[in-house]
Amino acid sequence: MMDNEIQDIINAVLDEIRKQQRDRAQRGERQPQEKSRIAQQTPQDVPAQPQPQSGEPQPPPLSQPSPRRGQPSGGVQPSPRRGQPSGGVQPSGGGDELIIDLEDPATSEARTRPGVDNPYDPDGLRNLMAATTARIGVGRAGPRPRTAALLRFQADHGVTQDAIYSEVDQEVLDRCKLFTVQSQVEDRGTYLLRPDLGRRLSPEARSLIERQCTAKPQVQIVVGDGLSAAAINNNLESILPVIMQGLASAGIAVGTPFFVRFCRVGIINEINDIIGAEVVILLIGERPGLGVADALSAYMGYQPARGKTDGDRDAFCMITDNGGTNPLEAGAYIVEQARKYLKHRASGMELRMKMAREDGKGGMNDGHS
Numbered sequence: 265m266m267d268n269e270i271q272d273i274i275n276a277v278l279d280e281i282r283k284q285q286r287d288r289a290q291r292g293e294r295q296p297q298e299k300s301r302i303a304q305q306t307p308q309d310v311p312a313q314p315q316p317q318s319g320e321p322q323p324p325p326l327s328q329p330s331p332r333r334g335q336p337s338g339g340v341q342p343s344p345r346r347g348q349p350s351g352g353v354q355p356s357g358g359g360d361e362l363i364i365d366l367e368d369p370a371t372s373e374a375r376t377r378p379g380v381d382n383p384y385d386p387d388g389l390r391n392l393m394a395a396t397t398a399r400i401g402v403g404r405a406g407p408r409p410r411t412a413a414l415l416r417f418q419a420d421h422g423v424t425q426d427a428i429y430s431e432v433d434q435e436v437l438d439r440c441k442l443f444t445v446q447s448q449v450e451d452r453g454t455y456l457l458r459p460d461l462g463r464r465l466s467p468e469a470r471s472l473i474e475r476q477c478t479a480k481p482q483v484q485i486v487v488g489d490g491l492s493a494a495a496i497n498n499n500l501e502s503i504l505p506v507i508m509q510g511l512a513s514a515g516i517a518v519g520t521p522f523f524v525r526f527c528r529v530g531i532i533n534e535i536n537d538i539i540g541a542e543v544v545i546l547l548i549g550e551r552p553g554l555g556v557a558d559a560l561s562a563y564m565g566y567q568p569a570r571g572k573t574d575g576d577r578d579a580f581c582m583i584t585d586n587g588g589t590n591p592l593e594a595g596a597y598i599v600e601q602a603r604k605y606l607k608h609r610a611s612g613m614e615l616r617m618k619m620a621r622e623d624g625k626g627g628m629n630d631g632h633s
Contacts, residue, residue, distance in 0.1 A: 273418075274366065368419075369412055369415040369416040369419050370416055370419045370420060370423075374412070374416065375393070375416070376390060376393045376394045377412075378390060378393065378401045378403070379401060379402045379403030379404075379410050379412060379413055380401050380402075380403045381403065383401070389401050397553075397555040397556070397587060399413070399417070399554075417554065420554040420555055420557075421554060423552070423557045424552040424553070424554065424557050426494070426557070427491070427492040427493060427494040427495070427549070427552040427557040427558065428452075428456075428491055428492065428552065429452055430493040430494065431489075431493055432489050432493045432496045432497060432523070432525075433493075433496075433497050436496065436497055436500055436501060437487075437523050439501060440487075440500060440501060440504055440521070441521075442487060442521055442522050442523040443472070443476060443522050443523070444522070444523045444524075444525060445465065445466070445468070445469035445472050445473060445522060445523070445524055445525070446466050446468070446469055446524070446525040446526060447461060447462045447463070447464060447465060447466060447469070447524060447525070447526045447527060447528070447531060448461040448462075448464045448465070448466050449461045449462050449526035452526075454526075455526045459528050461526075462526050462527060462528030462530075462531065463528045463529075463530035463531045463533075463534070464531065464534060465524075465531065465534050465535065465538075469524070470538060473522070473535065473538050473539065474538055476520060476522070477519055477520040477522065477538075477539055478519045478520050478539075479539060479540060480539070480540040480541065481517050481518060481519030481539070481541050481542075482516050482517045482518070482541065482542050482543065482606065483511055483516055483517070483518050483519065483541060483542070483543045483544075483545060483602055484518075484519040484520075484521075484535070484536065484539050484541035484543070484544045484545070485504070485507065485508070485518065485519070485521040485544075485545045485547070486521070486522065486523075486524060486527075486531075486532060486535060486544065486545070486546045486547070487500060487504075487521065487522070487523045487524070487546075487547045487548070488523070488524045488525075488527025488528075488529075488531070488546060488547070488548040488549070489523075489524075489525055489526065489527055489548070489549055490527055490528075490529075490548035490549035490550065490551075490561075491549055491550065491551045491552065492549030492550055492551070492552050492557060492558060492559065492560075493549060494549070494552075494557055494558035495548075495549035495550060495557075495558045495559055495560040495561075495583075495584070496547075496549055496560070497558075498558040498584070498585075499558065499560045499583060499584060499585075499591045500547065500560075502591035502592060502595075503547065503560065503583065503591035503592070503594055503595045503598075504521070504547070504595075505595075506591070506592055506595025506596060506599075507545070507595045507598055507599060508521075510595060510596060510598075510599035511599055511602065514599065514603060516602065516603070516606070519539060519541055527546075527548060529546060529548065529563050529574075529577075531546075532544045532546050532563065532565060532568045532577075533568045533569055533570050533571075533572055534570070535568075536567065536568045536569060537569060537570060541567075542566065542567060542605070542606060543564065543565070543566055543567075543602050543605045543606060543611075544564070544565055544568050545562060545563075545564050545598060545602065546562070546563040546564070547560060547561075547562055548560070548561055548562075548563065549561075550581060550582070555587075556582075556584060556586050556587055556588065558584050558586060559581065559582050559583060559584045559586075559588055560583040560584060560591070560594075561579055561580065561581045561582075561583065562579070562580040562581075562583065562594065562598050563577055563578070563579050564577060564578050564579075564580070564598065564601055564602065564605070564611060565577040565578070565605075565611045565612065566605045566609065566610055566611035566612075566614075566615070574612075575612050575613045576611060576612040576613070576614065577611060577612050578601065578611055578612055578615075580594060580597060580598060580601070604619075
């Protein structure tokens with residue numbers, strides 16, 4: 265995958281190659297002009313050349329200068345720069361068009377390829393690298409990372425930036441039949457600097473929710489972009505139908521799902537002040553990591569309201585096909601959690617305390633107080 269930062273590096277290389285090509289072309293134009301000027305000189309303009317004695321070697325004519333020492337007689341043919349691979353960026357022969365031959369540093373094969381020279385246990389190192397997303401076995405070049413490891417790091421960082429600054433695909437929202445509202449954040453920069461505004465609805469959003477959403481459902485589903493548009497684009501269409509169908513099969517009434525742009529988790533408190541649902545489920549993009557940038561999280565709470573905190577909610581994270589929990593499996597788990605909330609009329613720490621008391625494993629009625 266070619267990301268923004270890798271593309272910037274390659275563009276800089278291309279610009280340098282094009283500059284060198286132009287310089288060589290200009291030098292090539294000046295050389296024939298110089299030859300033409302010398303050829304047009306009159307005999308009076310040309311200084312007299314001493315006549316060589318018999319047996320002395322003849323000097324080369326002025327119109328055909330002898331090649332410099334070490335230069336091939338066929339013209340200027342610069343060799344590749346030191347350290348430049350022959351399979352790198354090459355002119356294609358069609359003007360400025362170039363062929364870029366650069367391996368994608370973020371493929372699964374590249375990630376599990378050891379960068380350590382002569383490892384003690386090559387198979388063990390490969391197996392260890394395949395079992396974790398941590399950056400192990402990458403090797404080093406002196407005190408520095410190897411080029412492949414650095415490019416992979418920059419590629420992964422570029423993917424995270426794309427996930428944060430990209431927008432959720434409107435076609436995905438349309439296929440899921442979600443209408444859109446917005447928090448009090450106006451742009452992505454403000455969203456990153458002012459999390460508090462992402463927890464509050466704009467006046468227009470409040471009005472639209474009041475008009476279009478069913479009041480007081482058992483479960484209300486909300487989707488938010490969060491810190492990864494890729495999480496919504498890649499996972500929503502898989503997980504949302506599972507949740508909707510699972511709740512319907514359990515006889516649980518579901519409200520009108522909708523999408524919140526520039527969304528933070530705490531916004532569910534304000535949303536439920538309007539809707540009055542028993543359970544609110546927020547599907548939101550997780551903060552991307554250097555390896556997985558499309559992970560989805562589900563934040564769930566029983567009767568969220570102003571003043572409630574993270575201790576009153578539960579979070580189910582790392583929902584993705586890329587090394588996390590499959591969205592289909594996650595959807596089934598979310599449905600089961602919603603059923604527990606409705607049964608025990610609690611969530612977060614309160615739910616755990618209630619369940620512990622009922623199981624006789626803790627709380628005020630465990631026989632030890």
